[in-house]
Amino acid sequence: MTKPAGSIRRSLRRWKKPVQRRWYIVLTCLLLGVLAAFLVSSRTPPQYLAEAVVVVPAVGQGQTPPGSPDAAAKLATNYATLIPLDDAVMSAAASQAGVTTEDLRDSLTVASDPGTALIRIDVVSKQAIVAVDSATAVAATVTRAIPPGQIARGSLKLVTVPSEAVRMGESSSSSLLIGGLLGLLVGLLAAFALERSDRRVDSVDDLAELLGTPATAWATVTPAEARALAYRWRALSGVPAPEVAVVATAPMSRDDVKSLLASLGPDAPGDAPAPAVAAASSSA
Numbered sequence: 558m559t560k561p562a563g564s565i566r567r568s569l570r571r572w573k574k575p576v577q578r579r580w581y582i583v584l585t586c587l588l589l590g591v592l593a594a595f596l597v598s599s600r601t602p603p604q605y606l607a608e609a610v611v612v613v614p615a616v617g618q619g620q621t622p623p624g625s626p627d628a629a630a631k632l633a634t635n636y637a638t639l640i641p642l643d644d645a646v647m648s649a650a651a652s653q654a655g656v657t658t659e660d661l662r663d664s665l666t667v668a669s670d671p672g673t674a675l676i677r678i679d680v681v682s683k684q685a686i687v688a689v690d691s692a693t694a695v696a697a698t699v700t701r702a703i704p705p706g707q708i709a710r711g712s713l714k715l716v717t718v719p720s721e722a723v724r725m726g727e728s729s730s731s732s733l734l735i736g737g738l739l740g741l742l743v744g745l746l747a748a749f750a751l752e753r754s755d756r757r758v759d760s761v762d763d764l765a766e767l768l769g770t771p772a773t774a775w776a777t778v779t780p781a782e783a784r785a786l787a788y789r790w791r792a793l794s795g796v797p798a799p800e801v802a803v804v805a806t807a808p809m810s811r812d813d814v815k816s817l818l819a820s821l822g823p824d825a826p827g828d829a830p831a832p833a834v835a836a837a838s839s840s841a
Contacts, residue, residue: 590740645706
């Protein structure tokens with residue numbers, strides 16, 4: 558079942574009104590979000606990732622018949638845990654890459670693909686060349702003919718070494734876009750929150766929405782139209798002299814109020830009495 562056109566328009570006004578009234582809050586939050594994203598992206602150095610891959614072969618040197626693939630997968634899981642902890646491996650690889658053992662261990666991640674004998678050696682660094690050299694050095698060290706440390710001879714074979722590193726994280730343009738969207742969202746939420754907390758009636762549309770009944774701006778109504786509206790209210794109410802509330806949504810002087818009340822008076826001696834009017838206004 559479709560909504561009436563009037564209901565749709567009221568819904569649109571309800572969503573548009575907070576933005577129109579408090580556009581400066583939305584704009585400020587948008588600019589602050591973009592600025593924050595720019596500062597973070599400019600102060601955060603880029604990170605580069607290089608990956609080498611080695612494998613535990615199912616056939617070890619001197620083994621007859623071939624080894625079990627399941628055993629190779631289990632050994633790959635053990636090696637993924639062992640390699641970063643093996644001081645001999647780390648020292649030899651760091652010396653080959655030209656970095657310290659501590660820096661290499663901090664930037665290194667070794668993991669095995671579940672259910673396979675593949676081992677991925679990932680190195681993250683602020684410099685692309687350092688990431689490539691470090692990943693290559695670790696892979697070359699563990700696949701030596703006689704590897705150092707606890708790596709068994711011939712238990713690892715080289716699959717790939719990185720030729721270049723991949724930049725990690727968001728680019729500056731995408732960071733600005735994300736910051737702007739987050740700032741816009743915060744600004745819209747702030748505008749709607751302030752709108753809901755503000756109980757003032759600042760326009761005829763606000764009054765009509767609050768009362769759930771049509772409202773008329775007196776500044777655009779002639780005296781004759783005002784009397785016609787008053788008699789219409791009386792007819793619709795079904796009582797001889799209904800009370801009509803006049804609410805000022807802008808400052809009104811005492812003379813303005815008197816002129817308004819006078820405009821609701823009868824047009825001629827034979828006219829029916831006008832509705833009683835209760836006027837609420839603020840002094841100019």
